[in-house]
Amino acid sequence: MGGLYKCGPQLILDLVLRDLIVLNNLQVTEFILQGFSEHPKLWIPLFGCFLSLYMVALTGNVLIITAITLNSSLHSPMYFFLFNLATMDIVCTSSILPKVLEGLLSEENTISYGGCMAQLFFLTWSASSELLLFTIMAYDRYVAICHPLHYSTMMSKTLCSALAAGVWLICAFISSIHTCLMTRLSFCGPNVIAHFFCEIPPLLLLSCTSTYINGVMTVLADAFHGFINFLLTLVSYGLIISSILKIQTSEGKKRAFSTCSSHLIVVSMYYTVVFYAYISPICSYNPERSKLAGVLYTMLSPTLNPLIYTLRNKEVKMALGKLFPFFRN
Numbered sequence: 001m002g003g004l005y006k007c008g009p010q011l012i013l014d015l016v017l018r019d020l021i022v023l024n025n026l027q028v029t030e031f032i033l034q035g036f037s038e039h040p041k042l043w044i045p046l047f048g049c050f051l052s053l054y055m056v057a058l059t060g061n062v063l064i065i066t067a068i069t070l071n072s073s074l075h076s077p078m079y080f081f082l083f084n085l086a087t088m089d090i091v092c093t094s095s096i097l098p099k100v101l102e103g104l105l106s107e108e109n110t111i112s113y114g115g116c117m118a119q120l121f122f123l124t125w126s127a128s129s130e131l132l133l134f135t136i137m138a139y140d141r142y143v144a145i146c147h148p149l150h151y152s153t154m155m156s157k158t159l160c161s162a163l164a165a166g167v168w169l170i171c172a173f174i175s176s177i178h179t180c181l182m183t184r185l186s187f188c189g190p191n192v193i194a195h196f197f198c199e200i201p202p203l204l205l206l207s208c209t210s211t212y213i214n215g216v217m218t219v220l221a222d223a224f225h226g227f228i229n230f231l232l233t234l235v236s237y238g239l240i241i242s243s244i245l246k247i248q249t250s251e252g253k254k255r256a257f258s259t260c261s262s263h264l265i266v267v268s269m270y271y272t273v274v275f276y277a278y279i280s281p282i283c284s285y286n287p288e289r290s291k292l293a294g295v296l297y298t299m300l301s302p303t304l305n306p307l308i309y310t311l312r313n314k315e316v317k318m319a320l321g322k323l324f325p326f327f328r329n
Helices: 002-026 040-070 077-105 113-146 148-154 157-183 200-206 212-245 250-277 287-311 314-323
Strands: 030-033 110-112
Touching: 030 113, 040 077, 040 287, 040 314, 077 113, 077 157, 077 287, 110 113, 113 148, 113 157, 113 200, 113 212, 113 250, 113 287, 157 200, 157 212, 200 212, 200 287, 212 250, 250 287, 287 314
Parallel strands: none
Antiparallel strands: 030 110
8 A cells, every 4th residue: 555655656756757857848949930932933023022111111211320329400309219120110111021032942941949939029129119119209200290399309309318228128028028928938839830930820830838828918018009099190180180270371381291101101101001911810810811901011112111201301312412422302
């Protein structure tokens, strides 16, 4: 009896260790990105298109950063925030497109577990930072149009630096939470991600452990980044439009609207994509819709942002003309 009693706990311990070893061996070490594998005839055209978008996005955003950095006339709050937006665009597109281009040239598009978590962190960080920065840029335009005499004091250099730093740090913290919660999950297979990059919804669908906490965090983040920031931006532009309508002259109205039109176009485009793709339950995740939205906000948006801001902004075009003669024509 004594011998049997001693073997009982040891047997249980052995069984637990065996199960842990089995689970460990089943843990996914790499993922397969589905990408555009269902459309093999489009691989070469897509590669050319995505490479072109990447080069234009990088070139455009680097030019904006260079122009703002080297031209003292652009050292104002509006262009300081534009500098940060261009940086975020570079981080966003560079965390996704190199891997997408590699996948279009290879038969099996795989990404390591660590690489997937890194991609998830940088994408979430840059994309959420843009949404928060849009709100601050809307507030900056509100102060410039509704309180022009107090603009320099209300949007001081110290405050602008604190706001920009806050955006980067807050969103890095939130992205770290998302990534840490994701690393706590077990992925036992299958390991095919129904997307062309690592994103929260398709990863949660692959987990073989409970994703309840991840789901709650995702909803809270969506509420903060999506709805709250969107409402604050709407309030800012509601006050801006009300102030513009009170201007007596048509020339004054045109000048006031021109200072915020570029930002309004970019914000409208970005939020349309976000609400279209991501403000929906994880259980109703649509891979094709998410891929389309992914192309729009990781490739097209970073490409169009510098074009919209430069083509509609005389100061930026003048600054670029001083640095690069071919912009003068």
